[in-house]
Amino acid sequence: MHIEVRGLNKQFGDFHAVRDVSFDIERGKLIGLLGPSGGGKTSILRMLAGLETPSSGDIMFHGKRVNELPPQERGIGFVFQNYALFKHMTVYDNVAFGLKVKKQPKDKIRERVMALIELTGLKGFEHRYPHQLSGGQRQRVAFARALAPEPQLLLLDEPFAAIDAKIRGELRSWLKELIERVGITSIFVTHDQDEAIEVADEIMIINKGRLEQKGSPWDIYKHPQTQFVASFIGESTIVEQVDQLKGFEEAAAWPGTQALIRPEYIEIGRRHEFRIPSATAQGTVRHLHFRGSEWMVEVEVDGIKLITYRSLEKEVLQPGQDIFVLIHRAYLFNDNDNWIMENRLKEDPMPIHI
The missing domain is CATH 2.40.50.140 (Nucleic acid-binding proteins)
Known part of the structure; x- marks a missing residue:
């Protein structure tokens, strides 16, 4: 999915959370929204998902304006930082949930679910419940469930925040490889510089609701365009x-x-x-x-x-x-x-x- 955002603004009362943000994202890119807490990253992600309505500006998917389109009609998969798995469902049923809602044939559901379980390294765990899994395994289930309906855009809100440091490092490499194999446009929110630099094809630095700079991790590090970017990225x-x-x-x-x-x-x-x-x-x-x-x-x-x-x-x-x-x-x-x-x-x- 190709994404265009033009003049995006979001206000919550007197608080201006997102200020005149514009950007393009090419199909198949993995983008990191990076910046300090409260900078507007999650607000941008939620507006792309349709969970928040922009105060002004346009969001376009493949050239089509989607501002008023409900989340379920945007072709989006969403992964939350707290997994949001159904505790009473097995791994298999969690992954199959979106397909069952769409009333897909049972054989198609099984084929898709088992392929994703294999892809996410969960083979042998399909009959376990979330409480029987590690944090890293639960997050893999969340990824598989988001990918099951074959979305055109994958949105991830601090996907590794609830996972310990060692597993988080392993999942970073795994996520990058997974996205490359699936070929889906993906955007993830993080405040972790190392995470953004290691995983993202491109980084968007967000501060006080504004887009400070967009580019490859290397370009942003070597050629910061603002004082904030220069001081925020790396040690100095x-x-x-x-x-x-x-x-x-x-x-x-x-x-x-x-x-x-x-x-x-x-x-x-x-x-x-x-x-x-x-x-x-x-x-x-x-x-x-x-x-x-x-x-x-x-x-x-x-x-x-x-x-x-x-x-x-x-x-x-x-x-x-x-x-x-x-x-x-x-x-x-x-x-x-x-x-x-x-x-x-x-x-x-x-x-x-x-």
Whole structure:
């Protein structure tokens, strides 16, 4: 299903939950609606499903306006974060429920249900009840039930929120593979960055009811278009006096400009470890945090605190140790513009506007 949304707004009394949101979703794409709690993600999802009516704007499926179309006529499957399974029904009957409502022939129902049970890895569990299943298995039943009527659009509202971290990680990979095999357009709501980046083909960042940016996880991470997106995605440090950092003195030409510096923009170590040692500044290690696969290091340079990572394969640093710091680039922003500036002491001294 191809989806077009134009000028979508939703108000609940004086509260403006969704503000002039417009986007297109290509058929077969898996889209992540990502943003802080209360940002408007679920309101958008519920309007697409027909569970909420837009205050204004248009929702179109395959070019047809569906604003007044009831949920059951939109060709949608919905997966809730709390599973919403029928406790008194077996796995088989839960998956078959939508098909029975549509009065499909029994042999067709059985063929479809057993195919989905196989597809979702639930073979052998079809006669069990929800209370006899793990959280991950219950969520798989919810997916199978949503897919049973062969919807054109699958909507998922924080589908892994009620599942523990280990199982959640396994289900992410499983969901992406499932959607690719089925080929259905899908949209899922999440506030988990890792989840969105790992699962989604494209991410839509929603904040205060507005669509901040839409694009692939890679594009959004590497080329944030707003200050909010830059600070929301990944770890970073906001620096108010970036012109005090070595190689970024030219930032003084833009009064009031701040910088966002990601950990991967920073390299630390002894002087001999750097290809361009003249571009480094002296700093001090303040704290180290073991992250399993690497060290997270807090460093201070000219009174400015920064965060970066260091490989376990390199010499272990110590708090209070003097080191050299190379800041490769910084994401600069002010009230009028945003851009990436490379360290002027490296090969490319010019700002790169995005």
